[in-house]
Amino acid sequence: MAERGGDEIATPGFTQEFRQDFETLLKWRRDVRRFKTEPLPAGMLERLLGLADLAPSVGNSQPWRIVIVDGPEKRARVISSFEAENEAAAQRYDDDKAAHYRQLKLAGLKEAPVHLAVFSDDDPVQGHGLGRTTMPETLAYSTVSMIHTFWLAARVEGIGVGWVSILDPEAVARILQVDADWRLVAYLCVGFPEEEHIDPELERVRWQARSPLETRLFRR
Amino acid sequence: MAERGGDEIATPGFTQEFRQDFETLLKWRRDVRRFKTEPLPAGMLERLLGLADLAPSVGNSQPWRIVIVDGPEKRARVISSFEAENEAAAQRYDDDKAAHYRQLKLAGLKEAPVHLAVFSDDDPVQGHGLGRTTMPETLAYSTVSMIHTFWLAARVEGIGVGWVSILDPEAVARILQVDADWRLVAYLCVGFPEEEHIDPELERVRWQARSPLETRLFRR
Numbered sequence: 001m002a003e004r005g006g007d008e009i010a011t012p013g014f015t016q017e018f019r020q021d022f023e024t025l026l027k028w029r030r031d032v033r034r035f036k037t038e039p040l041p042a043g044m045l046e047r048l049l050g051l052a053d054l055a056p057s058v059g060n061s062q063p064w065r066i067v068i069v070d071g072p073e074k075r076a077r078v079i080s081s082f083e084a085e086n087e088a089a090a091q092r093y094d095d096d097k098a099a100h101y102r103q104l105k106l107a108g109l110k111e112a113p114v115h116l117a118v119f120s121d122d123d124p125v126q127g128h129g130l131g132r133t134t135m136p137e138t139l140a141y142s143t144v145s146m147i148h149t150f151w152l153a154a155r156v157e158g159i160g161v162g163w164v165s166i167l168d169p170e171a172v173a174r175i176l177q178v179d180a181d182w183r184l185v186a187y188l189c190v191g192f193p194e195e196e197h198i199d200p201e202l203e204r205v206r207w208q209a210r211s212p213l214e215t216r217l218f219r220r
Numbered sequence: 221m222a223e224r225g226g227d228e229i230a231t232p233g234f235t236q237e238f239r240q241d242f243e244t245l246l247k248w249r250r251d252v253r254r255f256k257t258e259p260l261p262a263g264m265l266e267r268l269l270g271l272a273d274l275a276p277s278v279g280n281s282q283p284w285r286i287v288i289v290d291g292p293e294k295r296a297r298v299i300s301s302f303e304a305e306n307e308a309a310a311q312r313y314d315d316d317k318a319a320h321y322r323q324l325k326l327a328g329l330k331e332a333p334v335h336l337a338v339f340s341d342d343d344p345v346q347g348h349g350l351g352r353t354t355m356p357e358t359l360a361y362s363t364v365s366m367i368h369t370f371w372l373a374a375r376v377e378g379i380g381v382g383w384v385s386i387l388d389p390e391a392v393a394r395i396l397q398v399d400a401d402w403r404l405v406a407y408l409c410v411g412f413p414e415e416e417h418i419d420p421e422l423e424r425v426r427w428q429a430r431s432p433l434e435t436r437l438f439r440r
Contacts, residue, residue: 011416012248014376018241022376024232025242026274026369053433054246056371058385060420060428067438074440089353097348106351117440127428128317131326133309135385140357141405144364149246151276152372156234156242165278165351165358176440185361196231200280208280208347213273218287220294220337220396 027198029152032160035111035191044157045114045190052150057142061127064143065182069115077175078117078167078187079109085166104207107164112189117172118147119182143185150188160193247418249372252380255331255411264377265334265410272370277362281347284363284405287396289335297395298337298387298407299329305386324427327384332409337392338367339402363405370408380413 014022049066057063069075090101109115120143122136132138151161169184202208234242269286277283289295310321329335340363342356352358371381389404422428 012241012244013378014241014245018238019376021232021234021238022242022245022373023271025234026271026373028232029274029276031276049437050433051243051246053436054249055368056249056251056383058383060422060430062431062436065436065438067440069440071440085354089350092349092353101350104350126431127422129312130309130321130324130422130427131385133312133386134305134388135404137357137360138385140361141364144361145368148275148365148368153242153246156239158233163276163278165355166353168354178438184355202280202347202350207350210280211282211346213270216273216282216285217269218285218398220287220289220291 025152025155028196029155030160030197030200032162032193033105033108033201034194035108035160035189036194037111037113038192039113040159040191048150048153051153052146055142055146055149058132058138059127059130061124061139061142063121063124063139064146065119065121067117067119067176067178069117069176074175075115078172081167081171082107082109082164085168089166100207104205106166108162108189109164112162112191114190116188116190117176117184118143118186118188119178120185121181122183123181140183140185147186147188154190158192160191162189164189245372245375248416249375250380250417250420252382252413253325253328253421254414255328255380255409256414257331257333258412259333260379260411268370268373271373272366275362275366275369278352278358279347279350281344281359281362283341283344283359284366285339285341285402287337287339287398289337289396294395295335298392301387301391302327302329302384305388309386320427324425326386328382328409329384332382332411334410336408336410337396337404338363338406338408339398340405341401342403343401360403360405367406367408374410378412380411382409384409
């Protein structure tokens with residue numbers, strides 16, 4: 001990395017090579033649903049969580065609460081919740097779309113060596129409430145920034161992350177017996193991917209292609 | 221970047237130097253409230269938005285709707301909303317804390333050359349509803365991942381981002397005359413920072429320090 005001098009202190013600059021590799025990282029970060037059962041190297045989860053903890057948060061509140069789910073009985077109950085909600089979701093589609101939906105692999109809960117249930121504290125003391133009076137949802141948004149940081153940091157190490165949202169959030173909170181003020185934001189599967197792709201699986205199996213950025217950009 | 225051969229296709233690996241620089245990026249990514257008025261280089265905003273658009277989204281729905289706010293009258297009305305909500309927030313604190321709060325600089329709306337209002341479409345056609353039946357908030361969470369990607373990509377280029385949440389989201393939607401299904405997720409100030417820091421401003425001015433990760437980690 002090139003260091004460039006600032007007026008007060010030396011601040012980091014980033015090389016052209018870093019720029020290119022950062023773009024590669026964003027392009028190859030994928031939602032992974034096909035995991036090897038191989039465990040993560042010793043210390044890796046702690047390292048990734050340490051990087052994720054650098055994420056921004058409203059009022060510096062750091063509202064994320066991360067539950068490492070190791071208990072086999074608890075994992076089995078989460079998997080049951082997924083299976084029930086996934087079947088309920090399938091039944092909401094018409095026949096052809098439902099058949100297509102049922103062919104999708106939407107979670108790697110049975111294979112992934114690491115399960116993380118990520119909650120957001122809706123009433124943290126830390127931060128003294130700053131920045132969240134009119135938009136209290138910025139607490140959960142801060143937690144999403146942490147999750148996204150974790151996702152990118154994992155991919156740098158060749159580790160895949162799958163975000164499972166086909167769950168009853170209140171059922172997961174009950175299974176894991178967490179504080180009443182905690183809101184489930186994501187249930188993450190983490191492990192080495194069985195296969196790697198630069199295109200999203202939902203695009204590859206023709207469920208949903210990406211569309212041009214121009215359709216999402218407006219001027220006022 | 222080192223390329224390592226996969227079974228099917230070559231997938232990217234990342235060097236030790238990239239790992240270190242990526243950690244530096246996370247450490248130096250800050251919420252910026254002190255901007256130079258200098259405009260961004262030509263094409264830069266489009267490049268950053270293109271990278272941000274690589275972010276993950278539930279069901280590949282890409283629900284983010286990005287409004288570039290250039291109109292001076294519209295900017296002035298957003299600034300008025302911020303000032304009113306910021307004063308209302310100050311009044312919620314006791315005397316000493318209120319005095320401290322009023323000393324904080326919480327937005328760079330007047331100086332930042334670029335204003336982005338980022339909305340999330342609560343009912344996008346794209347994605348066919350996949351993954352968001354039980355947790356519809358994953359649409360807004362997808363939009364947060366886009367914002368966070370933008371933030372990191374900007375910092376790589378030495379450009380600062382400040383997330384303003386002290387706003388009435390419905391007032392901003394009215395000012396910008398957007399679709400009724402769009403929810404304001406963030407109002408971003410973007411520009412070159414006047415000063416750069418590795419520590420959060422709220423920590424530096426002793427409003428709120430960070431706390432150890434261990435207090436946010438649990439096992440079940």
